[in-house]
Amino acid sequence: MAQYDVIVIGSGPGGYVCAIRCAQLGLKTAVVEGRETLGGTCLNVGCIPSKALLHATEMLHEAEHNFAEMGLKGKTQSVDWKQMLSYKETTIGQNTGGIEFLFKKNKIDWLKGWGSIPEAGKVKVGDEVHEAKHIVVASGSEPASLKGVEVDEKTVVTSTGALELSKIPKKMVVIGAGVIGLELGSVYKRLGAEVTVVEFLDKITPTMDGEVSRQFQKMLTKQGLEFILGAAVQGVEVGKGKAKVTYKLKKDDSEATIDADTVLVSTGRRPYTDGLGLDALGVEMERGMIKTDDHYKTNVDGIYAIGDCIAGPMLAHKAEDEGTAVAEGIAGQHPHVNYGVxxxxxxxxxxxxxxxxxxxxxxxxxxxxxxxxxxxxxxxxxxxxxxxxxxxxxxxxxxxxxxxxxxxxxxxxxxxxxxxxxxxxxxxxxxxxxxxxxxxxxxxxxxxxxxxxxxxxxxxx
The missing domain is CATH 3.30.390.30 (FAD/NAD-linked reductase, C-terminal dimerisation domain)
Known part of the structure; x- marks a missing residue:
């Protein structure tokens, strides 16, 4: 039975930063991760691959619209979708490999597999049980589901499926006008798809400053994205690789449908804590999130939680700051995260x-x-x-x-x-x-x- 000062469950931005900071502070540290690569959702199927596609398609836009005006003339650019996906995969590999290098550099053990906490002070990975004075849950989040919509990651996709479509759709419907939907919608619009965004609220990016949100919608509309606001999606019907999205307008209760080759469900994310055994341990939860105090401690001694699985914005850099703070707190320091900034x-x-x-x-x-x-x-x-x-x-x-x-x-x-x-x-x-x-x-x-x-x-x- 291996013994550690700290075991972190999850190797996303919160988890791997926490582990590295623990190691820097002299704590014997291990990280539990069931994926084949480190980095969590962010590096594997989130922030990093989406930025690769955003960058590639922004370059395409420059070539199509601005190169000639700058005196850059030549062959018209064409899209090799397989090569673009390969570029995305290379980007992922460079970043996830970088985290693995940092683990080796800082002498952090990678416990490969999915972890659970059978009791305070112990983490089970596969058939092995490891002991730790402190356990940090950094299990992240997963795409939220929508009633009446069944995701198959082929025709009806979450952000994960949208990053690896087999071909560029002619028509895409994005359900939800939040950050993820607008970013990926922009990618496929620049690649030639007709993109329609269906949003339940009467504005896009609802937490954004109102003036900025209005200006943002005007810019995206000018770029060719279409918006249907104040619309509640009733369901998605799939057949022969096509989809039909039914929605109801809140203003008059009228119902309408849109046809699509691909439907992106982008209605937010929810904490992912399945299989950890938190209920049996008596870890207190609140609206699906792990409840913690100001020092990221749960109500069970020796168990902490950070990142997307606790309250607050689901942002990688917020998780990183919390990972640093919990590591320093365990080491006896007095860290602080300023949530106002x-x-x-x-x-x-x-x-x-x-x-x-x-x-x-x-x-x-x-x-x-x-x-x-x-x-x-x-x-x-x-x-x-x-x-x-x-x-x-x-x-x-x-x-x-x-x-x-x-x-x-x-x-x-x-x-x-x-x-x-x-x-x-x-x-x-x-x-x-x-x-x-x-x-x-x-x-x-x-x-x-x-x-x-x-x-x-x-x-x-």
């Missing part, structure tokens, strides 16, 4: 990124605030790169000027947002950002201009 990004083109409060949240709280906005149309780099759609929006306290939130829709938004994350961590004012020199010509100047707009006004508008 966790950015979120949609990797469409243009990208959308946000951190902190939205205008709607500030209004609900009765908080007095000011808005500084700057359009990418006024940014020299953006205009040169055919990326002048969108804007940067900074929300600051009306009295103290402290940055309360930021929302960016435009080029490299997912990278630009981190300047504001750092500013918020240090309690910076919008003026602090505005008075910081930014290199020219860069997209980041738009962030500075938005900060200036919180004061006397931006320069380039």
């Amino acid at each position: 966790i950015p979120s990004v949609v990797y469409t083109h243009p990208e959308v990124a946000s951190v902190g409060k939205t205008e709607e949240q500030l209004k609900d709280e009765g908080k007095k605030y000011k808005v500084g906005k700057f359009p990418f149309m006024g940014n020299a780099r953006a205009k040169a790169n055919f990326s002048s759609e969108g804007f940067v929006k900074i929300l600051a306290d009306a009295e103290t000027d402290r940055v309360l939130g930021a929302h960016i829709i435009g080029p490299m938004a997912g990278d630009l947002i981190h300047e504001i994350c750092v500013a918020m961590e240090f309690g910076a004012a919008a003026e602090d950002v505005a008075r910081t020199c930014h290199a020219h010509p860069t997209y980041s100047e738009a962030v500075r201009e938005a900060a200036l707009a919180c004061g006397d006004g931006a320069i380039h508008v």
Whole structure:
């Protein structure tokens, strides 16, 4: 029977980061993972492969729409779908292999198989039982199901199936206008599919700042995506490799159908805790999630949980921060995760990124605030790169000027947002950002201009 200081169940971003941090702190560590490769959903069938396809199809868009204007002329680009999927698989392999290298470097044992916790202090993998002073559950999440819709991962797919379709569909229906649906919908639209997004609510990306969400929908519509909002999907009928989606409009209760070659069910994700034995252990759950305290401890001594299987946004970087925090807590340190400064990004083109409060949240709280906005149309780099759609929006306290939130829709938004994350961590004012020199010509100047707009006004508008 092997004995460890820490056993982590799950090798996704939360699990593998937790394990590496534990090892750095001198704790004998093992990770349980049943997949053939490390990295969890994110690296294998989520964040990384989807970004590979997004990048490939963005390059296709550039070639089809902008190359000639830049003087780049030659053969028209064609899509080799098998090669594109091969590129995606290579990307996955490089990243998952990288995690395996880090495990060896940090002397972390990979316990291959699916784990369960027969009792506190013990983890069973296959026929073997391993002892650990601390057990961290980082089992992640799985796609949420939808009543009346049966997924076969061929015609009716989740994000997993959408990343490995045998051919590019002529017509795709995406159920759900959240991040995953819009990213993958964008991929297939650029590859030539007709893409229709059916959403139950009256807006896309419902947690996003309202102004940004409206602008985002306009941009995606301009790109050719169609939206049916306020529509409840009643069911999906499959026959001969085709599908028929039936939905009911909430405004008048009328029913309609759409034909599709592929239906992507993108209605969110739910914690994955099956087979761990948590019920028998008496681990307290709440709405399907593992309940933890501020130190990620469950009600059972020695068992912790992090990432998608506990409350909070299901984001890889949130899980990573929690993985680091729980490792440091086990080692006797006093870590802290600031949940008010966790950015979120949609990797469409243009990208959308946000951190902190939205205008709607500030209004609900009765908080007095000011808005500084700057359009990418006024940014020299953006205009040169055919990326002048969108804007940067900074929300600051009306009295103290402290940055309360930021929302960016435009080029490299997912990278630009981190300047504001750092500013918020240090309690910076919008003026602090505005008075910081930014290199020219860069997209980041738009962030500075938005900060200036919180004061006397931006320069380039």
